[in-house]
Amino acid sequence: SQQGEEDPQALSIQEGENATMNCSYKTSINNLQWYRQNSGRGLVHLILIRSNEREKHSGRLRVTLDTSKKSSSLLITASRAADTASYFCATGLKAAGNKLTFGGGTRVLVKP
Amino acid sequence: KAGVTQTPRYLIKTRGQQVTLSCSPISGHRSVSWYQQTPGQGLQFLFEYFSETQRNKGNFPGRFSGRQFSNSRSEMNVSTLELGDSALYLCASSSVDRGLGEKLFFGSGTQLSVL
Numbered sequence: 634s635q636q637g638e639e640d641p642q643a644l645s646i647q648e649g650e651n652a653t654m655n656c657s658y659k660t661s662i663n664n665l666q667w668y669r670q671n672s673g674r675g676l677v678h679l680i681l682i683r684s685n686e687r688e689k690h691s692g693r694l695r696v697t698l699d700t701s702k703k704s705s706s707l708l709i710t711a712s713r714a715a716d717t718a719s720y721f722c723a724t725g726l727k728a729a730g731n732k733l734t735f736g737g738g739t740r741v742l743v744k745p
Numbered sequence: 746k747a748g749v750t751q752t753p754r755y756l757i758k759t760r761g762q763q764v765t766l767s768c769s770p771i772s773g774h775r776s777v778s779w780y781q782q783t784p785g786q787g788l789q790f791l792f793e794y795f796s797e798t799q800r801n802k803g804n805f806p807g808r809f810s811g812r813q814f815s816n817s818r819s820e821m822n823v824s825t826l827e828l829g830d831s832a833l834y835l836c837a838s839s840s841v842d843r844g845l846g847e848k849l850f851f852g853s854g855t856q857l858s859v860l
Contacts, residue, residue: 666848674747675835675851721788730801731776731839731847735788 639736640721647744652709656722656737657702661726665698665705670719670738679720696705712743749852751836757858763824766855770838771818776800777819778849779811782833794819805823823857826839831859 656665656745664683668676682689683720689696695708709716719740723733724726750769756762770777778801779791790803794813817838823830833856838847853856 655772664847668851669778673833673856675853675855676849678848680851703799720790723788725847730793730795730848731778732793732801732803733778733849735780736792 635673635703636738639720639739640739641739643740643742645659645742646712646743648712648714650712652712652716652741652743654707654720655743656705656707656736658705658722658724658734658736659703660724662700662724663723665696666723666725666733667694667696667705667707667723668723668735672718676721709741714745717743719739749836749850751834751852751855753855753860754853755856755859758829759824759860762826763822764857765822765828766818766834766836766857768819768821768836768838770819770836770851773838774838775817776815776839776849777817778837778839779819779821780835780837781805782835782854783831787859788835791821799808810836826859828859831855832857835853 635713638657666681667679680691680696682696693710698705719738721738722736752767753815776795780788782788792811793801797813808824813819833854834856837851839847
């Protein structure tokens with residue numbers, strides 16, 4: 634079963650626009666992470682936010698975490714064609730080693 | 746530093762055969778995890794090894810097994826292959842040893858097709 638559910642499943646935007654995707658999860662977490670995957674390749678870590686943090690920025694990325702609602706959002710500002718990829722949220726639990734539970738992903742298409 | 750290396754990149758097998766996939770983590774990383782990715786089930790955790798010991802296991806049948814060597818390299822084995830085992834198998838390593846769900850570095854994966 635998947636801990637995280639992502640919304641929307643797919644997103645199509647123009648270059649320069651912002652892209653927002655959301656992730657909901659079910660249990661208490663230690664941290665929440667976002668990864669990017671290009672076309673069937675490996676995942677690339679984007680950002681990690683811990684359960685005691687509410688917002689984090691990294692370059693054009695902004696992540697929020699609301700533990701009371703068990704949800705997170707990833708915002709990509711000023712999107713580029715190179716941002717076209719699938720984005721996954723993943724949760725880490727305190728008693729689960731380095732096991733991450735991934736959501737179903739959001740496929741983002743950035744049109745030039 | 747070299748990234749996580751998985752071999753082979755592609756593999757075609759027939760039902761009933763067995764397969765072994767290999768993963769070399771980033772130098773110095775002692776935690777190695779394996780994930781299966783399929784269009785239907787998404788990314789699912791298989792198991793994690795830390796210092797040659799299995800630290801965590803997902804909900805997969807016993808046909809899926811793994812091991813880790815003293816140099817942290819890891820292998821996973823799938824015996825008696827089924828059509829449903831066709832998937833992208835991803836290996837990931839972590840530099841953090843606290844085991845609290847830390848940042849993972851992924852390899853490019855092995856695409857397994859079972860015919």
